[in-house]
Amino acid sequence: MSDGSQTEDARARLTRLHDTLRSRICLLDYAPGSRLSEETLAAEFGTSRTPLRRALARLEDEGLIQTQHGVGTIVTDVDLAEMGRTYELRRELAGLAGRLSPVEVTPDIVAKAREFVACGRQLASRPDAREFARVNMDFFHFGASLTQNEALRETSERLYYRTARIWLKSISRLDLSDEVRIFLSELEQTAAAIEGHDLLAAALIRQAHISMCEARLTG
Amino acid sequence: MSDGSQTEDARARLTRLHDTLRSRICLLDYAPGSRLSEETLAAEFGTSRTPLRRALARLEDEGLIQTQHGVGTIVTDVDLAEMGRTYELRRELAGLAGRLSPVEVTPDIVAKAREFVACGRQLASRPDAREFARVNMDFFHFGASLTQNEALRETSERLYYRTARIWLKSISRLDLSDEVRIFLSELEQTAAAIEGHDLLAAALIRQAHISMCEARLTG
DNA sequence: CGCGGCCGTGTTGTGCACAACCGCCAACTC
DNA sequence: GAGTTGGCGGTTGTGCACAACACGGCCGCG
Known part of the structure; x- marks a missing residue:
């Protein structure tokens, strides 16, 4: 899965981040209740916190995660x-x-x-x-x-x-x-x-x- | 509508920004096709661009606006x-x-x-x-x-x-x-x-x- | 006169540093 | 011993400066 396009559009990058994280959450790679670190994820995807936060924001609007100031980003639980x-x-x-x-x-x-x-x-x-x-x-x-x-x-x-x-x-x-x-x-x-x-x-x-x-x- | 709470939660502020902008768009205060300036809006709401962008991001995910790098933030048209x-x-x-x-x-x-x-x-x-x-x-x-x-x-x-x-x-x-x-x-x-x-x-x-x-x- | 390249201006995207905040633990007081 | 308080480490939120980019006007050239 090596991307052929050398330069990636900002929108495409956002989509990729979002989709990847969404998959991981829904495949339970990130267990419900576990905490995600913006900094760690940013490092993994080779970007800064800012674009990553854009992806997390979407995930939060979709109800898959929940961020709390001073606490962390927590994967929501579902039953x-x-x-x-x-x-x-x-x-x-x-x-x-x-x-x-x-x-x-x-x-x-x-x-x-x-x-x-x-x-x-x-x-x-x-x-x-x-x-x-x-x-x-x-x-x-x-x-x-x-x-x-x-x-x-x-x-x-x-x-x-x-x-x-x-x-x-x-x-x-x-x-x-x-x-x-x-x-x-x-x-x-x-x-x-x-x-x-x-x-x-x-x-x-x-x-x-x-x-x-x-x-x-x-x- | 002077808010009794002196300090406004980050989440509440986001909701307020988002709802206000959404109303303006849907009441055609911002005509379809018109351009919104992040800086101007940030100044109006007395904040910096960063939290405002969070609200714009949600509006974009909802399909009400569309941002283009180097061009601007454009209110989507509907017919x-x-x-x-x-x-x-x-x-x-x-x-x-x-x-x-x-x-x-x-x-x-x-x-x-x-x-x-x-x-x-x-x-x-x-x-x-x-x-x-x-x-x-x-x-x-x-x-x-x-x-x-x-x-x-x-x-x-x-x-x-x-x-x-x-x-x-x-x-x-x-x-x-x-x-x-x-x-x-x-x-x-x-x-x-x-x-x-x-x-x-x-x-x-x-x-x-x-x-x-x-x-x-x-x- | 037409046109092509260049640059200036304004916009959004990104990175980074710092502020605001929460939870925990240890030290302190009663 | 129980309760309280202060500080510390770590996290997200915010502000700001700069990079990347698009558009339009301008100038030079054919």
Whole structure:
């Protein structure tokens, strides 16, 4: 992943910092409650505190971290109890994706859906929680790309990253291979719907799986 | 509004800056396309550029302004053509507010709803576009307070402020007194629904009015 | 007259030093 | 011994100076 572009735009740099940190938080590289040091992070990314703080500011606005003057920058904790309502909203938005300006299904999209199935099968043969979370994240982005509604995409993404950690945090209480199997099933169902050019069905499948996932996490 | 607290928290100061600037943008005090000067604004608010930039960063993430290195900070333009999809989403979210965790209707809420009707009547007797926009903004916040779903509130607010300017920008092509009359009607219908403790109805009314408003703006 | 390069001016981005602040611990007082 | 207070180390917030950059006007040249 050596960047080909020698000079990086300020905006691109910000995006990179933000996305990287967001990934780390949502993959639990930074555990909830742990403290981030602006200075350390700035040193790691080879910049000064100022641009890094711009990225942290965005993360704070997104609810992933919380800064306190004189104390530090703390990764927020999440649990289903307080995130239940957010989950509800995510579920509804997932359904909306099928009704609001769905894209036209191209062979490229169908191919990608099948790729995800293949990827899911591979995952099933060698379950790994972190890798699962990563694929799930990719699959979410794929799903978001199926609507042309920019606002819906942005909103869904915001809410997704806000709740993404709940699953990974609860995986020890669940059965990983069960989860992988269920996820694979979702991938297969989605691929079938997309092959039939039926994005409404794909959205409903996703909606159903969000609902069932919440139920499993609650129970 | 002289603040009793002598020392203002950093977070409170940020919120104040952000909310003030957001209001000005959405009330068209800062016209779309106009340029904001960090230095001038910092001087006005009696601070340095650094905290002000924090507020601008949030506004940029919300899509209300756009900064370009070496050029300036430009207030984004909005028109219905590109905001149509955002409007769609707002409409759907408004409906959701009635189904997802509505609050329990208290006498206080009923009183507030009636206050809005009174306020709307006063507005009808002396139409003023800017004052209308202001009341509309207050009414939006009132509507948002009727759901306990924090994520839904936050999302709706984000989208509201992103599209709020469209109406004010188009008012010259519309009939102001017509608009005021329609708004008053919405206020009355909403008050009636709330008096009946029927928040689902209130949400559907709002949904309908968003839809009709978009239609008027388009036509 | 047209045009291309250069520079001046104004803007945002960055780095750095310092201020403001919090939590902890030890010393002190009663 | 319990409570209090002062200081210390470490963190984020702020201010300022400078770098990077874009735009437009100006001058020289063809």
